[in-house]
Amino acid sequence: xxxxxxxxxxxxxxxxxxxxxxxxxxxxxxxxxxxxxxxxxxxxxxxxxxxxxxxxxxxxxxxxxxxxxxxxxxxxxxxxxxxxxxxxxxxxxxxxxxxxxxxxxxxxxxxxx
Amino acid sequence: xxxxxxxxxxxxxxxxxxxxxxxxxxxxxxxxxxxxxxxxxxxxxxxxxxxxxxxxxxxxxxxxxxxxxxxxxxxxxxxxxxxxxxxxxxxxxxxxxxxxxxxxxxxxx
Numbered sequence: 001x002x003x004x005x006x007x008x009x010x011x012x013x014x015x016x017x018x019x020x021x022x023x024x025x026x027x028x029x030x031x032x033x034x035x036x037x038x039x040x041x042x043x044x045x046x047x048x049x050x051x052x053x054x055x056x057x058x059x060x061x062x063x064x065x066x067x068x069x070x071x072x073x074x075x076x077x078x079x080x081x082x083x084x085x086x087x088x089x090x091x092x093x094x095x096x097x098x099x100x101x102x103x104x105x106x107x108x109x110x111x112x113x
Numbered sequence: 114x115x116x117x118x119x120x121x122x123x124x125x126x127x128x129x130x131x132x133x134x135x136x137x138x139x140x141x142x143x144x145x146x147x148x149x150x151x152x153x154x155x156x157x158x159x160x161x162x163x164x165x166x167x168x169x170x171x172x173x174x175x176x177x178x179x180x181x182x183x184x185x186x187x188x189x190x191x192x193x194x195x196x197x198x199x200x201x202x203x204x205x206x207x208x209x210x211x212x213x214x215x216x217x218x219x220x221x222x
Contacts, residue, residue: 042212043200058209090157104158106155106156
Protein backbone atom coordinates (compact mmCIF):
# COMPACT_ATOMS: atom_id res chain seq x y z
CA UNK A 1 0.00 0.00 0.00
CA UNK A 2 1.25 3.49 -0.82
CA UNK A 3 -0.74 6.45 0.44
CA UNK A 4 -4.48 6.10 0.92
CA UNK A 5 -6.70 3.37 -0.41
CA UNK A 6 -10.48 3.36 -0.53
CA UNK A 7 -12.92 0.56 -1.16
CA UNK A 8 -15.10 -0.04 -3.00
CA UNK A 9 -14.25 2.01 -6.09
CA UNK A 10 -17.92 2.30 -6.89
CA UNK A 11 -21.18 0.93 -5.57
CA UNK A 12 -24.85 0.97 -6.44
CA UNK A 13 -26.97 0.63 -3.34
CA UNK A 14 -30.68 0.30 -2.68
CA UNK A 15 -32.19 2.95 -0.44
CA UNK A 16 -32.47 1.82 3.15
CA UNK A 17 -29.43 -0.43 3.01
CA UNK A 18 -26.44 -0.07 5.30
CA UNK A 19 -23.07 0.58 3.69
CA UNK A 20 -19.53 1.02 4.97
CA UNK A 21 -16.92 2.78 2.89
CA UNK A 22 -13.40 1.75 3.80
CA UNK A 23 -10.34 3.97 4.00
CA UNK A 24 -6.81 2.93 4.92
CA UNK A 25 -3.61 4.97 4.98
CA UNK A 26 -0.03 3.81 5.46
CA UNK A 27 1.58 7.21 6.08
CA UNK A 28 1.04 7.15 9.86
CA UNK A 29 -0.85 10.43 9.60
CA UNK A 30 -2.68 11.54 12.72
CA UNK A 31 -5.61 13.27 11.06
CA UNK A 32 -8.13 11.75 8.67
CA UNK A 33 -11.18 13.14 6.93
CA UNK A 34 -14.21 12.12 4.93
CA UNK A 35 -15.59 14.43 2.25
CA UNK A 36 -18.36 14.22 -0.28
CA UNK A 37 -18.15 15.95 -3.64
CA UNK A 38 -21.24 16.85 -5.63
CA UNK A 39 -21.48 18.62 -8.99
CA UNK A 40 -21.32 22.40 -8.64
CA UNK A 41 -20.37 22.22 -4.99
CA UNK A 42 -17.01 22.14 -3.29
CA UNK A 43 -15.88 19.23 -1.21
CA UNK A 44 -17.86 19.15 2.01
CA UNK A 45 -16.48 17.68 5.20
CA UNK A 46 -18.59 14.90 6.68
CA UNK A 47 -16.51 13.76 9.67
CA UNK A 48 -12.92 14.03 10.76
CA UNK A 49 -10.55 12.48 13.26
CA UNK A 50 -7.51 14.30 14.57
CA UNK A 51 -6.03 11.19 16.15
CA UNK A 52 -6.89 7.55 16.80
CA UNK A 53 -9.76 7.23 19.25
CA UNK A 54 -11.30 10.64 18.54
CA UNK A 55 -13.76 11.83 15.90
CA UNK A 56 -15.63 15.02 15.14
CA UNK A 57 -18.48 16.25 13.01
CA UNK A 58 -17.91 18.27 9.90
CA UNK A 59 -20.27 20.37 7.82
CA UNK A 60 -22.64 17.58 6.69
CA UNK A 61 -22.55 14.75 9.25
CA UNK A 62 -26.23 13.70 9.27
CA UNK A 63 -26.80 10.14 8.11
CA UNK A 64 -23.14 9.19 8.48
CA UNK A 65 -21.00 7.76 11.26
CA UNK A 66 -17.29 7.06 11.60
CA UNK A 67 -14.90 5.28 13.90
CA UNK A 68 -11.14 5.51 14.39
CA UNK A 69 -9.99 2.42 16.23
CA UNK A 70 -6.39 2.76 15.02
CA UNK A 71 -4.18 5.18 13.10
CA UNK A 72 -4.55 3.54 9.71
CA UNK A 73 -8.28 2.94 9.25
CA UNK A 74 -11.18 5.37 9.11
CA UNK A 75 -14.40 3.71 7.87
CA UNK A 76 -17.51 5.73 7.00
CA UNK A 77 -20.89 4.10 7.56
CA UNK A 78 -24.25 5.02 6.06
CA UNK A 79 -26.74 3.42 8.44
CA UNK A 80 -29.72 3.65 6.09
CA UNK A 81 -28.82 5.06 2.69
CA UNK A 82 -31.00 7.65 0.97
CA UNK A 83 -30.82 8.89 -2.64
CA UNK A 84 -29.44 12.28 -1.53
CA UNK A 85 -26.31 10.44 -0.39
CA UNK A 86 -25.47 9.68 -4.01
CA UNK A 87 -22.08 11.30 -4.38
CA UNK A 88 -18.36 10.79 -4.73
CA UNK A 89 -16.74 10.18 -1.36
CA UNK A 90 -13.12 11.05 -0.72
CA UNK A 91 -11.06 10.04 2.27
CA UNK A 92 -8.03 12.19 3.13
CA UNK A 93 -5.28 12.36 5.71
CA UNK A 94 -2.83 14.94 6.95
CA UNK A 95 0.37 14.58 8.92
CA UNK A 96 -0.03 17.21 11.62
CA UNK A 97 -2.65 17.65 14.27
CA UNK A 98 -4.48 20.09 12.02
CA UNK A 99 -5.57 20.23 8.38
CA UNK A 100 -2.30 21.14 6.72
CA UNK A 101 -1.53 19.44 3.40
CA UNK A 102 -4.15 16.78 2.79
CA UNK A 103 -3.58 13.61 0.81
CA UNK A 104 -6.59 12.02 -0.81
CA UNK A 105 -7.64 8.53 -1.69
CA UNK A 106 -8.99 7.79 -5.19
CA UNK A 107 -12.62 8.13 -4.11
CA UNK A 108 -15.72 5.94 -3.97
CA UNK A 109 -18.58 6.64 -6.37
CA UNK A 110 -21.81 5.77 -4.58
CA UNK A 111 -25.23 5.68 -6.19
CA UNK A 112 -28.27 5.20 -3.97
CA UNK A 113 -31.43 4.19 -5.80
CA UNK B 114 -23.45 33.58 -0.45
CA UNK B 115 -20.93 30.74 -0.41
CA UNK B 116 -18.01 31.11 1.99
CA UNK B 117 -15.52 30.41 -0.81
CA UNK B 118 -16.45 31.42 -4.34
CA UNK B 119 -14.80 30.68 -7.66
CA UNK B 120 -15.71 31.35 -11.26
CA UNK B 121 -16.61 27.85 -12.52
CA UNK B 122 -15.31 28.60 -16.04
CA UNK B 123 -14.40 26.90 -18.23
CA UNK B 124 -11.46 29.06 -19.13
CA UNK B 125 -10.40 28.09 -22.67
CA UNK B 126 -6.80 29.16 -23.16
CA UNK B 127 -4.31 28.52 -25.98
CA UNK B 128 -1.18 26.64 -25.14
CA UNK B 129 1.63 28.97 -24.10
CA UNK B 130 -0.67 31.71 -22.84
CA UNK B 131 -0.86 33.11 -19.33
CA UNK B 132 -4.05 32.60 -17.37
CA UNK B 133 -5.15 33.85 -13.97
CA UNK B 134 -8.13 33.21 -11.79
CA UNK B 135 -9.28 34.45 -8.43
CA UNK B 136 -11.09 33.03 -5.48
CA UNK B 137 -12.93 35.13 -2.90
CA UNK B 138 -13.61 34.15 0.69
CA UNK B 139 -16.00 35.70 3.16
CA UNK B 140 -14.59 34.74 6.56
CA UNK B 141 -11.98 37.33 7.55
CA UNK B 142 -10.72 35.00 10.29
CA UNK B 143 -9.53 32.45 7.73
CA UNK B 144 -6.06 31.33 8.63
CA UNK B 145 -4.41 29.72 5.65
CA UNK B 146 -5.06 29.18 1.98
CA UNK B 147 -4.30 26.61 -0.67
CA UNK B 148 -4.76 25.76 -4.32
CA UNK B 149 -5.47 22.16 -5.19
CA UNK B 150 -5.69 20.63 -8.63
CA UNK B 151 -8.25 17.99 -9.59
CA UNK B 152 -8.18 16.05 -12.82
CA UNK B 153 -11.41 14.64 -14.20
CA UNK B 154 -12.85 11.97 -11.90
CA UNK B 155 -9.65 11.88 -9.83
CA UNK B 156 -8.76 12.92 -6.31
CA UNK B 157 -7.62 16.49 -5.51
CA UNK B 158 -3.88 17.06 -5.13
CA UNK B 159 -2.14 20.00 -3.49
CA UNK B 160 -0.77 22.44 -6.03
CA UNK B 161 0.55 25.06 -3.65
CA UNK B 162 -0.01 26.82 -0.37
CA UNK B 163 -0.64 30.56 -0.51
CA UNK B 164 1.45 32.80 1.72
CA UNK B 165 0.84 36.41 2.66
CA UNK B 166 3.94 37.51 0.78
CA UNK B 167 2.93 35.60 -2.34
CA UNK B 168 4.78 32.58 -3.60
CA UNK B 169 5.96 31.08 -6.82
CA UNK B 170 6.57 27.51 -7.90
CA UNK B 171 7.89 27.28 -11.43
CA UNK B 172 5.19 28.54 -13.77
CA UNK B 173 2.68 28.98 -10.96
CA UNK B 174 2.30 32.06 -8.79
CA UNK B 175 -0.15 32.41 -5.91
CA UNK B 176 -1.10 35.66 -4.21
CA UNK B 177 -3.15 36.50 -1.13
CA UNK B 178 -4.97 39.78 -0.63
CA UNK B 179 -6.33 39.79 2.92
CA UNK B 180 -7.77 43.31 2.66
CA UNK B 181 -9.98 42.34 -0.26
CA UNK B 182 -10.30 38.72 0.85
CA UNK B 183 -9.22 36.95 -2.27
CA UNK B 184 -6.47 34.67 -3.46
CA UNK B 185 -5.26 34.31 -7.00
CA UNK B 186 -3.45 31.77 -9.13
CA UNK B 187 -1.41 32.71 -12.18
CA UNK B 188 -0.18 30.12 -14.65
CA UNK B 189 2.46 31.20 -17.16
CA UNK B 190 3.38 29.42 -20.39
CA UNK B 191 0.42 27.09 -20.02
CA UNK B 192 0.78 23.46 -21.06
CA UNK B 193 -1.80 21.00 -22.29
CA UNK B 194 -1.20 19.09 -19.06
CA UNK B 195 -2.40 22.08 -17.03
CA UNK B 196 -5.96 21.29 -18.11
CA UNK B 197 -7.79 20.48 -14.90
CA UNK B 198 -10.09 21.95 -12.29
CA UNK B 199 -8.39 24.23 -9.78
CA UNK B 200 -9.84 24.23 -6.28
CA UNK B 201 -9.43 27.11 -3.87
CA UNK B 202 -9.28 26.01 -0.23
CA UNK B 203 -9.52 28.12 2.89
CA UNK B 204 -8.66 26.97 6.40
CA UNK B 205 -10.93 28.68 8.91
CA UNK B 206 -9.55 26.69 11.81
CA UNK B 207 -10.96 23.90 13.99
CA UNK B 208 -10.24 21.24 11.34
CA UNK B 209 -12.52 23.02 8.89
CA UNK B 210 -11.18 23.33 5.36
CA UNK B 211 -13.71 25.12 3.17
CA UNK B 212 -13.49 24.22 -0.51
CA UNK B 213 -14.52 26.22 -3.50
CA UNK B 214 -16.42 24.43 -6.25
CA UNK B 215 -13.47 24.85 -8.61
CA UNK B 216 -12.49 26.64 -11.80
CA UNK B 217 -12.21 24.48 -14.89
CA UNK B 218 -9.25 25.22 -17.15
CA UNK B 219 -8.92 23.86 -20.68
CA UNK B 220 -5.67 24.41 -22.53
CA UNK B 221 -6.05 24.14 -26.30
CA UNK B 222 -3.23 23.27 -28.71
